[in-house]
Amino acid sequence: MSLIGVDLGGTKIAVAVVQDGTITHKSVEPTPKDGWVSVLDQIARQVEELRQHVPNVETVGVGLPGPLDFKLGLVKFAPNIYGFENVPVRSYLAEKLNMHVDIENDANAAALGEGVYGAGRGTDSSVFVTISTGIGGGIVLNGRVIRGAHGVGGEIGHVTALPYGTVAGSGVVGGLEALCSGTAIARDASFALNKPTTTAEAFQLAQEGHPLARRVVETAMTHIGILVANLQLTIDPEMFVLGGGVSSVGEYFINFVRETAIERLGNFDVRPVLRLAELGTDAGVIGAALAGRRY
Numbered sequence: 001m002s003l004i005g006v007d008l009g010g011t012k013i014a015v016a017v018v019q020d021g022t023i024t025h026k027s028v029e030p031t032p033k034d035g036w037v038s039v040l041d042q043i044a045r046q047v048e049e050l051r052q053h054v055p056n057v058e059t060v061g062v063g064l065p066g067p068l069d070f071k072l073g074l075v076k077f078a079p080n081i082y083g084f085e086n087v088p089v090r091s092y093l094a095e096k097l098n099m100h101v102d103i104e105n106d107a108n109a110a111a112l113g114e115g116v117y118g119a120g121r122g123t124d125s126s127v128f129v130t131i132s133t134g135i136g137g138g139i140v141l142n143g144r145v146i147r148g149a150h151g152v153g154g155e156i157g158h159v160t161a162l163p164y165g166t167v168a169g170s171g172v173v174g175g176l177e178a179l180c181s182g183t184a185i186a187r188d189a190s191f192a193l194n195k196p197t198t199t200a201e202a203f204q205l206a207q208e209g210h211p212l213a214r215r216v217v218e219t220a221m222t223h224i225g226i227l228v229a230n231l232q233l234t235i236d237p238e239m240f241v242l243g244g245g246v247s248s249v250g251e252y253f254i255n256f257v258r259e260t261a262i263e264r265l266g267n268f269d270v271r272p273v274l275r276l277a278e279l280g281t282d283a284g285v286i287g288a289a290l291a292g293r294r295y
Contacts, residue, residue: 111138225260
């Protein structure tokens with residue numbers, strides 16, 4: 001069965017035909033900078049071009065940044081896209097394309113892609129955590145994203161990790177994103193080392209034994225490990241899938257997070273299963289295509 005997915009970002013729009021988790025055709029164009037109508041018209045053009053390859057497709061799923069109103073099919077606001085406030089994505093595209101349109105949060109879409117066709121394939125439940133400029137995530141159960149009663153299910157990056165800590169862009173005091181995102185690690189490493197330091201440099205120095213760099217990155221990874229332990233005890237997923245630029249550090253990162261989680265689980269006889277994400281930047285568009293299914 002072929003599906004069409006859209007992954008809308010601040011700099012580019014990816015549209016793809018997805019068949020059994022494999023992208024068969026793909027189009028990537030820059031995101032217009034002159035308002036939401038231009039953005040949605042660009043999406044419609046790309047979808048129409050790809051429909052030539054799969055004329056029988058009747059639905060399209062759109063992964064979108066920012067908080068969404070799922071009942072009305074709106075993007076409340078997307079901070080990195082000009083003019084994207086209370087945008088009627090679902091109704092506008094449905095009329096433009098004469099197709100059924102579903103919307104999904106972009107992090108949830110990536111979680112769905114990884115949970116069904118990526119590192120979490122074959123599981124009934126998985127949690128996706130992406131650690132990059134910010135921290136996002138999503139919870140997948142039986143092939144469906146858990147949005148929750150108010151659409152904020154899976155907002156992992158904004159759980160409070162340190163009361164009275166740094167204020168995140170979300171307004172959450174001591175939120176996880178403010179403490180251990182790639183941005184936060186670079187900020188703290190630059191302060192500790194008294195010179196501009198990237199996240200990659202901080203991890204490299206830590207693995208080479210630099211004491212201050214090691215303190216910075218291991219503090220951040222400890223917060224991620226505690227999150228894993230807390231989620232294991234809350235929803236008990238089969239697997240955690242870790243993605244984003246920070247996770248690309250590899251075994252040093254994933255082993256530290258796993259051991260921290262096990263330590264925080266105390267006497268509970270559970271060893272969290274952690275895997276690195278497999279789909280890369282295609283996770284969002286594959287998951288968006290899955291979100292377009294009428295379930």
